[in-house]
Amino acid sequence: MAGTLVVVGGGAMSAPYAWTQPAAEVAAEDFYIPPQPEGVPGTILRAEPSGLAMSAPGQPGVIPATATRLMYVSSDTHEAPTAVVGTYLEPTQPWTGPGIRPLIAYAVGTQGQGDQCAPSKLLPQLVQYQPPLDVIAEYDALALHSLLSRGMAVVVTDYHGLGTPDMHDYLNRKAQAYAVLDSARAALQLPGTSLNPGSPVILYGYSQGGMASAGAAELQPSYAPDLNVRGAYIGGPVVDTEHFIGYNDGKASIGPAFAFILNGIAADYPETRPVLDVELNDTGKGLMHDAQSKCAVAVGLALQQQHTSHWTSSGQPFTAVIDRSPALKTVFAEQRVGTRTPSVPVLISAAQNDEGAPFMPIRDMAAGWCGNGVPVQLESNAQIPTLFGLIGTHNLAFFPSLAASLQWVTDRLADQPAPTNCAALP
Structure with missing residues (x-):
């Protein structure tokens, strides 16, 4: 359906993700x-x-x-x-x-x-x-x-x-x-x-x-x-995007959206990688790793409704992680539209x-x-x-x-x- 926000067709999540792993495969063409x-x-x-x-x-x-x-x-x-x-x-x-x-x-x-x-x-x-x-x-x-x-x-x-x-x-x-x-x-x-x-x-x-x-x-x-x-x-x-994550926390679409957003942030802002490495548990890192090679689809194949707290080391929602991290707070503020x-x-x-x-x-x-x-x-x-x-x-x-x-x-x-x-x- 036009404008579908995001749901990824998945498969099992992978093992803990190392930030040094290549972010994506180079297109064959x-x-x-x-x-x-x-x-x-x-x-x-x-x-x-x-x-x-x-x-x-x-x-x-x-x-x-x-x-x-x-x-x-x-x-x-x-x-x-x-x-x-x-x-x-x-x-x-x-x-x-x-x-x-x-x-x-x-x-x-x-x-x-x-x-x-x-x-x-x-x-x-x-x-x-x-x-x-x-x-x-x-x-x-x-x-x-x-x-x-x-x-x-x-x-x-x-x-x-x-x-x-x-x-x-x-x-x-x-x-x-x-x-x-x-x-x-x-x-x-x-x-x-x-x-x-x-x-x-x-x-x-x-x-x-x-x-x-x-x-x-x-x-x-x-x-x-x-x-x-x-x-x-x-x-x-x-x-x-910070409000978007909080608003959708617990909905079926949040996992893929969460992973897509964080993959982009980790790639664009290397200063956030140590924070993410500490704040995300193995499930959260695996979700990010798997999302790198996936497309968005209009149905929630193989996904259950989850909360971002399932993917953090502290068990807190990810918006709480953003709020206590100056590096993440700054980066998420940069993504806000309406400032110009x-x-x-x-x-x-x-x-x-x-x-x-x-x-x-x-x-x-x-x-x-x-x-x-x-x-x-x-x-x-x-x-x-x-x-x-x-x-x-x-x-x-x-x-x-x-x-x-x-x-x-x-x-x-x-x-x-x-x-x-x-x-x-x-």
Whole structure:
């Protein structure tokens, strides 16, 4: 289901994990092994035609576009150059709106942490399966189809570390945002497209992608002022990763999310590794180790509801561990979205009863942006009850938010006045 936060199909956990073990296997395909990332952010390092999944033999593709896989220069969370892979989708439909064809910088929902989970590997086949229980479907295909069928070009980033040898730093505010912004820069430089360097850009994402789109919106004025960004759609975002862990503690999805987050933190911030080594028990370290090679799926295969206290040496919830560790506290604070100000209108969609991405931090982010003069439209869906299991509130909220986002995006590209409910936020 679109926007699924995260559940990993597992198998038994491994023995205690040593931090010196390689973080992830290098992807077998030569394309994904990067050269030295030289050039300014957005520089294309390599590109090649890519396939798109077929609906049935001999039938048109599920996604109405032609695809180009590209590797481009971006920045990691410490501003160092890094290589990221993405996919540019040139629509087969004409653009019927005003001006030149726009570009959607699309940030996907949770894919997982294994290299096989990268969107650029899923788009040609839609489903990736590795026995016994690891599976991922490219659930963003519905939104991609909706955008492309309206004649909008789309570039989909894999994010930092998916497909490439680096660890994917899941829910890292800056790395995700930079990957999205630089994917747009790269697409605008790609030869043979219907775009040009001044094409209007919309930032777009749900779930993990919502957080990435929000981060990109507030970092764009300083990091990528060259982009002609017209607005940002931010659906069901994770705003505060520490709050996210506490809010989801005890739910079936917390184990994989917890592991993905900590794997990224350990890779990006070596000063946290001694703390994690002391504070996590063997089960917690094993969970992290196993998650490195897994994808996110829409059902809780082989998982039980657990609490983060099951994975700490002290038996305390992990939020208590964060609170007493200055190193972890600082790192988690760095991931909080809403500390800067976008320069473009934003549409934020969130379910008030979301069982995964909590609503109140989202509202607080919206209120902060409103206070700084940003035209914010916060759409809160209070109709969907809190649901758990195969189809949760977070999943179901994706569909009405998708429908609302398409008209909002179209209006921004037509230079219509941006709606705002800052005076009376829900």
